Amino acid sequence: MYKVRIAVADINEAGTDEKVQARLVFRDGCSTVWTMLGTFQRGTSPAFDIVLEQDLGTPTGIELMKNGPDNLCLTAIEVICPGGAVARWIGDGSIREWLAHETSDRYDTYFGVRSLFDLSPADPTTAIARPAAPPAAQPAAQPAAQPAAQPMAQPATQPVAPPAAPPTTRPTARAAAVHAVLPVPDHQRVNGKSRFWAFNGDHYRLIEISDGPDRTASIVARDRPISQCPALVGLPALDTIWPVPDRQRIGPLDGGEGTEPTSEFWVFSGDRYRKISIEDGPAHTNRALGEDHPIRDWSALDGFSFLDAVLPVPGHQRVNGTSRYWVFSGDRYRLIEIEDGPAHTNTIITPDRPVGQWAAFEGWTHVDTFLPVPDHQGVFDKSRFWAFSGDRFRIIEIDHGVGHADNLVAGDRPVSQWATLT
Known part of the structure; x- marks a missing residue:
């Protein structure tokens, strides 16, 4: 069983009354089936269980999906593996992760919004901080054992750099039968x-x-x-x-x-x-x-x-x-x-x-x-x-x-x- 804890920002409209689903992604490309997590309130850090028949090791990412126009703003995600290993995504405070689309004038643009969060190995003895509204011009609180910015502390709805840069040229050794x-x-x-x-x-x-x-x-x-x-x-x-x-x-x-x-x-x-x-x-x-x-x-x-x-x-x-x-x-x-x-x-x-x-x-x-x-x-x-x-x-x-x-x-x-x- 994998235990997932998700920290919701303590700012206006950060929580959502809509159902959120999650699935874990692993290094070999496999992923779990979608698990319904429930709803989220601002300023909370609820925990959920993703039950698997076997230990697949430490996940490299977690994908969240929800429907409808009620946005959700996150500051941290923690996954505790069956063997005790911990993997986390931490926002950088000034750029929190919103599950929403910019074009908010049409309901349909929110249908089935999905976002993938890259997870990094973390110190299991350090807990993620309870979300808090940061003072003006100050970064949000960070866990003591984490650096100020994590690899994926960018909003998924913006044109951001991918986890690994795409190739700049097509591999010359790759011959396609149909282009x-x-x-x-x-x-x-x-x-x-x-x-x-x-x-x-x-x-x-x-x-x-x-x-x-x-x-x-x-x-x-x-x-x-x-x-x-x-x-x-x-x-x-x-x-x-x-x-x-x-x-x-x-x-x-x-x-x-x-x-x-x-x-x-x-x-x-x-x-x-x-x-x-x-x-x-x-x-x-x-x-x-x-x-x-x-x-x-x-x-x-x-x-x-x-x-x-x-x-x-x-x-x-x-x-x-x-x-x-x-x-x-x-x-x-x-x-x-x-x-x-x-x-x-x-x-x-x-x-x-x-x-x-x-x-x-x-x-x-x-x-x-x-x-x-x-x-x-x-x-x-x-x-x-x-x-x-x-x-x-x-x-x-x-x-x-x-x-x-x-x-x-x-x-x-x-x-x-x-x-x-x-």
């Missing part, structure tokens, strides 16, 4: 078939996948250089393509050059990105919308120098004008949110975490791209994807509900067994 996949906007589940452009380096091809248990796949158009696409001229290769959430099949009067509906996308290559448009129709007329820009222009991608993959959060696309995505760079990922509108304001929802923390990605250190299983999107509130990493792929499933539980449906197979992608 990016883009569903053809006007050919999804048409007569039971869906089409996708699949990109590998500076080439791409058009493939088709049928509905049904066999999901027969075929090549519609053989490889062509991306330089033959007007929208992609000047790019050496593609890393990922990201549909602009409120600019899909918008109609020719809203930006299309011809008579067909038009869709817009962000295209990422190395440390740059550009916006492009693709029209419906046999020719799929496409063009670049402006010049290339550095990734650092995105506040939600702060700290990333390249982007491997983007996965839309199932059940949270264009909900009250916001869409959420998991974005992957190297061995890290984070959850971000994008607002509809010309500015497409984007913010970080949860800080960086290792890819291996996903149950569906056990054994993987990075993800190259995703291909949605066409006839299994939102089925019983679950969506399935083919996920690619290097020369392997697997099928994963994500729940649309709170927590978005993920699991592995079919284990790794070599991409070479997928004839339309080799």
